[in-house]
Amino acid sequence: MSWPLPTTPEITSPVSGVGGGDQATHHHSSHPHDPRKDVMSTGSPGQHAERGSDSQPHVPVLLDRVLELLEPVAGGAGAVLVDATVGLGGHTEALLSRHPELQMIAIDRDPAALAHSERRLAAHRDRVRLVHGVYDTLPQVLSAAGVERVDGVLFDLGVSSMQLDDDERGFAYSRDTALDMRMDPTRGRSAADVVNDYSAADLARVLREYGEERFARRIADAIVRERRSTPVTSSARLAELVRQAVPAATRRTGGNPAKRTFQALRIEVNDELGVLERALPAAVTALRVGGRLVVLAYQSLEDRIVKRTFAAGAAVTAPAGLPVVPEHAQPQLRLLTRGAEQASEAEIAANPRAASVRLRAAERIRDAA
Numbered sequence: 001m002s003w004p005l006p007t008t009p010e011i012t013s014p015v016s017g018v019g020g021g022d023q024a025t026h027h028h029s030s031h032p033h034d035p036r037k038d039v040m041s042t043g044s045p046g047q048h049a050e051r052g053s054d055s056q057p058h059v060p061v062l063l064d065r066v067l068e069l070l071e072p073v074a075g076g077a078g079a080v081l082v083d084a085t086v087g088l089g090g091h092t093e094a095l096l097s098r099h100p101e102l103q104m105i106a107i108d109r110d111p112a113a114l115a116h117s118e119r120r121l122a123a124h125r126d127r128v129r130l131v132h133g134v135y136d137t138l139p140q141v142l143s144a145a146g147v148e149r150v151d152g153v154l155f156d157l158g159v160s161s162m163q164l165d166d167d168e169r170g171f172a173y174s175r176d177t178a179l180d181m182r183m184d185p186t187r188g189r190s191a192a193d194v195v196n197d198y199s200a201a202d203l204a205r206v207l208r209e210y211g212e213e214r215f216a217r218r219i220a221d222a223i224v225r226e227r228r229s230t231p232v233t234s235s236a237r238l239a240e241l242v243r244q245a246v247p248a249a250t251r252r253t254g255g256n257p258a259k260r261t262f263q264a265l266r267i268e269v270n271d272e273l274g275v276l277e278r279a280l281p282a283a284v285t286a287l288r289v290g291g292r293l294v295v296l297a298y299q300s301l302e303d304r305i306v307k308r309t310f311a312a313g314a315a316v317t318a319p320a321g322l323p324v325v326p327e328h329a330q331p332q333l334r335l336l337t338r339g340a341e342q343a344s345e346a347e348i349a350a351n352p353r354a355a356s357v358r359l360r361a362a363e364r365i366r367d368a369a
């Protein structure tokens with residue numbers, strides 16, 4: 001069987017006979033070559049650090065822990081993992097290097113990320129299938145690949161360093177860029193569309209719910225006043241409007257006051273919470289019994305969804321006090337992490353992006369009744 005990398009980042013060839021996989025563990029020590037060293041040693045250029053942009057080396061977050069959690073499911077014959085957010089390909093590359101039999105389905109909604117990963121993963125081209133799409137289409141992606149169940153699914157949520165660093169993409173509030181923020185610039189409305197077209201009430205709701213912004217209504221009103229004369233199309237103009245709209249005392253504390261507004265717009269533009277709410281249950285359904293789900297979240301709204309989904313899956317659904325819990329009410333998940341795990345201080349010092357990460361992992365222990 002071969003999975004040639006598609007020349008365009010779309011599903012190109014149906015794959016059959018993949019899936020399942022045994023649970024044999026595959027110990028890192030059995031490989032003389034440790035791929036983690038390649039990916040993590042990003043300190044000096046010229047080593048194997050993959051560059052997410054010209055200025056920032058790309059370091060996958062919590063790589064060692066992700067590899068450890070997926071170790072028991074990635075090494076078996078016929079093992080298939082899904083990387084739902086392949087991004088710059090860091091986690092996927094490390095997994096493929098470490099497990100010579102492993103096959104991966106790697107999804108991203110950003111065509112630029114897929115193009116980057118296609119180059120980075122060229123050495124493993126026959127074991128990875130790159131798919132352009134939103135990860136809540138996982139069931140369709142798997143059925144197009146002829147895969148019924150998988151051994152693991154990894155989500156590394158949010159934006160990549162490449163997206164953040166590229167001024168054309170408009171994610172930055174600290175530099176003056178066009179207000180876009182679409183992870184897939186080929187479709188959907190941009191942040192400028194949201195800012196210039198939404199009613200003040202809708203804008204305020206987005207800022208309050210997705211930015212947890214206390215001054216949502218004041219900021220929304222300021223935007224609406226401004227756009228009557230001039231559409232708001234640049235990140236610097238928006239950041240300045242936010243700065244002027246919030247009370248002077250709050251400008252002096254808590255970092256850039258535009259941060260929450262930009263987070264809210266990004267979530268709205270990409271429907272980030274909606275797709276995650278749909279994707280996590282779909283990922284659990286796709287796991288074989290014994291399969292593992294690992295999620296890295298970078299902001300509390302996303303982590304709350306992960307926590308809630310995991311807790312629901314790990315709970316007994318029968319009323320308390322039954323002498324015997326019926327099979328259909330038994331939990332489908334076993335939590336592999338206690339609470340959320342964070343990056344070490346050393347990792348945060350080497351890679352500031354790791355500062356906000358919250359990792360949760362679970363194992364599927366039962367099929368749905």
Ligand SMILES: C[S@@+](CC[C@H](N)C(=O)[O-])C[C@H]1O[C@@H](n2cnc3c(N)ncnc32)[C@H](O)[C@@H]1O
Nearest residue numbers: 060085087088089090091108109110134135156
């Ligand atoms: C933090 S980066 C992943 C980095 C990756 N783990 C690595 O090691 O290079 C997140 C990636 O997920 C993608 N992404 C975010 N939300 C997505 C969604 N709903 N569907 C598909 N891809 C998504 C983004 O485009 C971005 O490339």
